[in-house]
Structures are given as structure tokens and as C-alpha cells.
Amino acid sequence: MSINVFVEDPRLVSVDSHNSPTNTAPSNAFDYSCAAESPLYQQLGLSCLDNDEVLALMELSPVERKHQGVFFTPAELSRLAVEKFSYSLGDGAILDPACGSGNLLVALAETFEISPSLEVTLSEWNSRLYGVDINESFVKIARKKLVKLALSKGAVPSGEKTPGEILSILSNVKVGDFLKEYKSYCGKIGGVIMNPPFCHIDASGEIAWTSGRFNAASLFVVYAAEILPASGRFLGILPDVLRSGTRYAQWRSRLLKTADCTMETFGSFEPGVQVDVFILQGKIKYAQEEVIVEQVAAKSSPITLLMEKFDVSVGPVVPHRDKVIGTEAPFAHAKILPAWETVDLLPERICHAGRKAQPPFVAIRRTSSPKDKYRIVGTVVNCSELVAVENHIIILAPKDRSLLSCQRILDFFRTEHVNNYINEKIRCRHLTVGVVKGIPIGGAADGN
Numbered sequence: 001m002s003i004n005v006f007v008e009d010p011r012l013v014s015v016d017s018h019n020s021p022t023n024t025a026p027s028n029a030f031d032y033s034c035a036a037e038s039p040l041y042q043q044l045g046l047s048c049l050d051n052d053e054v055l056a057l058m059e060l061s062p063v064e065r066k067h068q069g070v071f072f073t074p075a076e077l078s079r080l081a082v083e084k085f086s087y088s089l090g091d092g093a094i095l096d097p098a099c100g101s102g103n104l105l106v107a108l109a110e111t112f113e114i115s116p117s118l119e120v121t122l123s124e125w126n127s128r129l130y131g132v133d134i135n136e137s138f139v140k141i142a143r144k145k146l147v148k149l150a151l152s153k154g155a156v157p158s159g160e161k162t163p164g165e166i167l168s169i170l171s172n173v174k175v176g177d178f179l180k181e182y183k184s185y186c187g188k189i190g191g192v193i194m195n196p197p198f199c200h201i202d203a204s205g206e207i208a209w210t211s212g213r214f215n216a217a218s219l220f221v222v223y224a225a226e227i228l229p230a231s232g233r234f235l236g237i238l239p240d241v242l243r244s245g246t247r248y249a250q251w252r253s254r255l256l257k258t259a260d261c262t263m264e265t266f267g268s269f270e271p272g273v274q275v276d277v278f279i280l281q282g283k284i285k286y287a288q289e290e291v292i293v294e295q296v297a298a299k300s301s302p303i304t305l306l307m308e309k310f311d312v313s314v315g316p317v318v319p320h321r322d323k324v325i326g327t328e329a330p331f332a333h334a335k336i337l338p339a340w341e342t343v344d345l346l347p348e349r350i351c352h353a354g355r356k357a358q359p360p361f362v363a364i365r366r367t368s369s370p371k372d373k374y375r376i377v378g379t380v381v382n383c384s385e386l387v388a389v390e391n392h393i394i395i396l397a398p399k400d401r402s403l404l405s406c407q408r409i410l411d412f413f414r415t416e417h418v419n420n421y422i423n424e425k426i427r428c429r430h431l432t433v434g435v436v437k438g439i440p441i442g443g444a445a446d447g448n
């Protein structure tokens with residue numbers, strides 16, 4: 001797709017006051033004095049990162065800065081964004097798709113633990129932080145800021161690696177054009193945090209929600225939502241026009257179909273900047289992959305997909321989070337469901353206010369290791385009451401409501417055909433509703 005003709009990022013009105021290192025570098029929360037004695041600190045020039053940032057900005061002409069929307073997030077706003085994002089390890093890796101000199105990544109890493117070794121710390125951080133920016137100088141500074149932070153937190157270099165080798169441990173913070181490469185992040189990340197460029201770009205025919213010139217930030221959000229898995233979260237510091245402008249009504253309605261969102265007004269990007277921003281937070285309802293599967297099925301493909309014979313959904317019960325209220329019901333969770341069997345009784349019960357599943361149904365879950373014989377295991381649940389189902393379980397409710405359909409599909413799941421299919425699909429991803437819906441089943445579930 002072609003997207004071109006950049007128009008200025010409105011934050012340029014304050015170009016003189018904005019982006020001075022004093023108000024952008026989140027540098028004062030840590031004590032760098034001990035770290036500064038490390039030879040690596042000197043070799044990487046970590047004491048002059050603020051100057052490097054100014055020089056890197058000066059390498060761009062004012063026109064280039066406008067067109068690339070280069071406005072780094074002030075330290076306070078970066079920390080606020082990270083606080084709101086409330087990252088936890090289970091969220092998977094987080095991407096900043098326009099990372100600039102790394103302010104948001106650094107604010108995120110400030111919340112991370114370290115290992116005693118600098119190399120181990122950086123390689124752990126590298127598995128949790130992805131950043132991409134079109135500007136090579138910014139990316140170098142972003143990597144250096146992360147090294148500086150790790151040193152200041154007390155991580156110690158082994159002395160066996162050159163400064164260049166240390167920086168290259170952070171290989172997931174790299175140069176690239178997110179708008180062209182976004183699909184390459186599919187399956188690798190679980191969340192996105194961003195302050196994308198606010199410049200205007202020309203829509204190509206492939207963009208359905210607008211035409212003509214539009215704010216690039218809206219496209220960053222759409223692409224971020226496209227690459228996130230179901231339940232993946234994103235946070236964006238965005239121009240207020242996306243929240244309030246009629247021009248972006250279609251963009252908002254498209255987004256709300258894909259994700260549960262909150263939009264919080266923030267005011268000006270920073271004091272003296274006449275651009276109001278808001279903070280968008282979202283959680284993906286279903287992955288784009290599922291939409292694609294549904295589109296394939298809608299084209300009446302000759303292959304029967306599982307979704308044509310079963311309603312597929314995720315169990316709603318999150319035991320340690322949900323309140324103990326509502327009616328008591330048998331509780332189906334991964335630990336008590338016997339693999340490949342049919343059960344009429346479940347030994348545990350739970351009070352839960354959420355949706356219950358009507359038996360008979362098949363409860364499937366992913367096995368823990370790619371080495372397991374079967375990548376998914378299932379159980380047919382045939383209790384006489386409605387059942388509360390844990391959120392690690394995917395429920396397959398037969399459209400014909402027959403026990404036989406459940407048992408046939410369970411047998412089918414043990415075939416090499418399904419095992420290979422699932423293995424291929426979930427190599428590095430969660431088992432999603434979309435993957436299950438798309439399993440080609442032929443006549444495997446016909447209960448009649």
C-alpha cells in the first residue's frame with residue numbers, strides 16, 4: 001500500500017520549547033553515580049545521552065521533524081502512561097511502534113527487575129521490549145538509555161563483551177517502518193504502548209474508514225490492533241481529534257468493534273504545546289486472525305470448518321479475580337478435566353455471576369509444551385446442569401446439541417491431521433478461538 005505526502009505534526013508549534021533533553025529524558029529517578037564508574041559507561045558515552053539526543057534531533061531539518069512527527073514523550077507523561085498500562089509479565093512482550101529515543105520503553109523498563117549480570121538483564125529485557133523507529137540515531141540512543149538504566153539499577157557487565165556487542169543484545173529495538181512492517185510483529189507481542197507521529201498522510205484506497213489526508217496516529221492504532229492477539233492490550237498517547245473529531249467517527253466505531261476501549265482526556269501534550277492529547281487504552285476482543293477465518297467461511301468454502309458445526313467461546317471464569325457471587329454451578333477447569341474422556345459429574349462447584357455453558361459441550365485446552373504428544377486436549381462435559389467454565393478453556397457447543405457430535409469431534413482432535421494443524425497455527429501463539437474455529441473438520445462432527 002502507498003502512504004505518502006507527510007504534512008506537519010501539530011506539536012511543531014512548540015518546537016523551540018519541546019524536546020529539550022531536560023524535559024524529555026526520564027533520567028532523574030535513578031542514581032547513576034556508581035554506574036558512571038563502569039568503563040562501559042564511559043565507552044558508550046552514557047553521560048552525554050542528552051546531548052546526543054539534541055544532536056540527533058538537529059540532524060533533521062525542521063521540515064523532516066514535522067513530517068516524521070518527532071516529539072518525544074516527556075518523562076512524567078511516559079511514567080503516567082506506563083502506570084496506566086500496568087504491565088505484568090503475563091502480558092507478553094510490549095512494542096512501541098514509533099519508539100524514538102526510547103522514552104516509553106525506558107519508563108516501562110524502570111518497572112522491570114534486573115539480574116546481577118548486565119548481559120542477562122538486557123537479554124531478558126529484550127525478550128519483553130520491542131521498539132521500532134525509522135530514525136537510526138534515535139534507535140541507538142534508545143538502546144543506550146536502556147543500558148544506562150540497567151547499569152544504574154545495579155546490573156554488572158561481565159567485561160567479556162565489547163560496547164557494540166552489549167548494544168546489540170537489544171536487537172528487538174531496531175530501525176524500521178512500522179507502517180510497512182507491522183505484520184512481522186504478529187504473534188511476537190502481547191501489548192503495544194505508543195506516542196506515534198501526529199503528522200498527516202495520504203490515505204490509499206485500502207484504508208476504508210477515511211480518504212484524503214488523515215492523521216498517521218490513527219493508522220498506528222489500527223495496525224497495532226491488527227497484530228495483537230485476543231486480550232492483548234494497547235495504550236496510545238494520541239491527538240484529541242481522534243477522540244472527538246467527526247472525521248474520525250468511522251475510525252472510532254471500527255476500533256470499538258475490535259477492542260474494549262477507554263478514552264481519557266489529558267490536556268496539552270506538555271506545557272506550552274498547543275496540542276491536546278488523550279490516552280486511549282484498549283483490550284482486543286478477538287484477534288484479527290478470527291475475522292479472517294470468518295471471512296473465509298462466509299465465502300462458502302467447500303471445506304467444512306469447525307465453526308460451522310460448533311459455537312466456540314472462551315470460558316468466562318477467572319477464579320482469583322472474579323467475585324464470589326451469583327448462582328453456584330459445577331466448575332470446569334483445566335486441572336480437573338480428565339483428558340479425552342466424557343464426564344457427567346464435576347467434583348468442584350463455584351459461585352459465579354457470569355455466563356454458564358449448556359452441556360453437552362467439549363472443553364479444550366492447550367498442552368504446555370510443543371513436545372507433548374497432543375497440542376490440545378479435550379473433555380466432553382455432559383452434566384445435567386449448566387456449567388461455569390474457567391477462562392483457560394475453550395468451549396465448543398455443538399449447534400445440533402448432540403452428545404455424539406461432541407464425542408466425534410473429540411476423537412477427531414486426536415488425529416494427526418488436527419495435531420499438525422494446531423501445531424502449525426499456535427507455534428508461538430496462544431490457542432485462540434480463531435484458530436479453533438478455523439479447524440477444517442470435513443464430516444468429522446456429524447452426529448446423525
Ligand SMILES: C[S@@+](CC[C@H](N)C(=O)[O-])C[C@H]1O[C@@H](n2cnc3c(N)ncnc32)[C@H](O)[C@@H]1O
Pocket residue numbers: 068069070071072073096097098099100101102103104132133134135138176177178179180194195196197198
Ligand atoms: C512522537 S515521536 C514519539 C517517540 C517515542 N515513542 C516517545 O514517546 O518519546 C514519533 C516517532 O515516530 C517515528 N516515526 C515516524 N514515522 C514512523 C514509521 N512509519 N515507523 C516507525 N517510526 C516512525 C519518528 O521518527 C519519531 O521518533
